[in-house]
Amino acid sequence: MQSVNYIPIVLQLLVAGGFVTLAMTLTHVWGPKRKSAEKLENFECGIESQGNARMPFSIKYFLTAILFVLFDVEVIFLYPWAVNFKELGLFGFVEMLVFIAFLLLGFLYIIKKGALKWE
Amino acid sequence: MVEYIFYALSVICIACALLVVFSKNPIHSVLYLILAFFAIAGHYVLLNAQFLAVVHIIVYAGAIMVLFLFVIMLLNLNAETEPHKNMLTKIMATVSGGLLLVTLVGSFRAAGQVEMVNLDNSNIGTIENLGKVLFNDFLLPFEISSVLFLSAMIGAVILGKKQLS
Numbered sequence: 001m002q003s004v005n006y007i008p009i010v011l012q013l014l015v016a017g018g019f020v021t022l023a024m025t026l027t028h029v030w031g032p033k034r035k036s037a038e039k040l041e042n043f044e045c046g047i048e049s050q051g052n053a054r055m056p057f058s059i060k061y062f063l064t065a066i067l068f069v070l071f072d073v074e075v076i077f078l079y080p081w082a083v084n085f086k087e088l089g090l091f092g093f094v095e096m097l098v099f100i101a102f103l104l105l106g107f108l109y110i111i112k113k114g115a116l117k118w119e
Numbered sequence: 120m121v122e123y124i125f126y127a128l129s130v131i132c133i134a135c136a137l138l139v140v141f142s143k144n145p146i147h148s149v150l151y152l153i154l155a156f157f158a159i160a161g162h163y164v165l166l167n168a169q170f171l172a173v174v175h176i177i178v179y180a181g182a183i184m185v186l187f188l189f190v191i192m193l194l195n196l197n198a199e200t201e202p203h204k205n206m207l208t209k210i211m212a213t214v215s216g217g218l219l220l221v222t223l224v225g226s227f228r229a230a231g232q233v234e235m236v237n238l239d240n241s242n243i244g245t246i247e248n249l250g251k252v253l254f255n256d257f258l259l260p261f262e263i264s265s266v267l268f269l270s271a272m273i274g275a276v277i278l279g280k281k282q283l284s
Contacts, residue, residue, distance in 0.1 A: 106272035
């Protein structure tokens with residue numbers, strides 16, 4: 001079975017994760033600890049922290065993120081096309097042009113509406 | 120060998136999914152969901168769907184989880200402002216969850232034993248083969264998906280943007 005060939009990748013993931021865990025654990029075990037009230041305070045550029053971090057924040061961030069996800073998924077479609085670019089020929093090229101044209105339309109709409117403007 | 124990996128991944132996946140539901144802190148739920156997504160990506164690799172596995176990690180564990188975090192941060196989740204669900208809501212949730220369970224169990228029982236698909240070509244899920252199938256046989260769904268993207272963009276802008284006057 002082909003998927004057994006992925007064992008080295010799994011091993012690499014395990015080694016990478018294991019190193020992080022080991023390093024963090026060792027620093028916690030061996031490192032000196034000074035738990036004073038000032039030290040454990042949330043650090044906010046030296047200014048006294050105000051209020052709670054758990055406050056609802058602006059929808060503008062969410063809008064930017066969701067638009068990012070849409071274009072991210074679009075790029076995923078480009079990978080299988082780019083790998084087969086020569087084989088698909090002109091037809092494949094036109095296919096992708098139509099696909100990109102729709103997304104470009106959406107992008108123009110976003111720009112026109114000023115959705116990425118930070119007012 | 121493959122069987123052991125399958126069972127290990129399944130145990131990780133189900134355990135993480137349960138922790139998503141049962142953890143009190145919503146941020147912990149999101150972190151366990153990421154672990155569950157990685158386990159599912161492992162299942163995709165076992166099914167010879169390598170490209171899908173990579174896309175699953177990039178899109179779900181990378182991008183969709185950011186959206187989940189943003190949704191959590193958009194909500195006001197202070198402990199003191201936590202709304203108390205009344206009894207009726209709890210009963211309704213239990214009934215609807217139970218109905219979903221009945222439907223799922225019923226459909227699995229009706230489906231019966233699924234025959235294992237034997238793949239002649241173990242490279243069927245690679246990016247080359249996927250591209251060939253996607254851009255020849257599934258051309259129309261691919262082009263329609265771009266219309267879906269367009270509608271998603273317009274919907275996001277209309278819902279999330281204050282109208283400039």
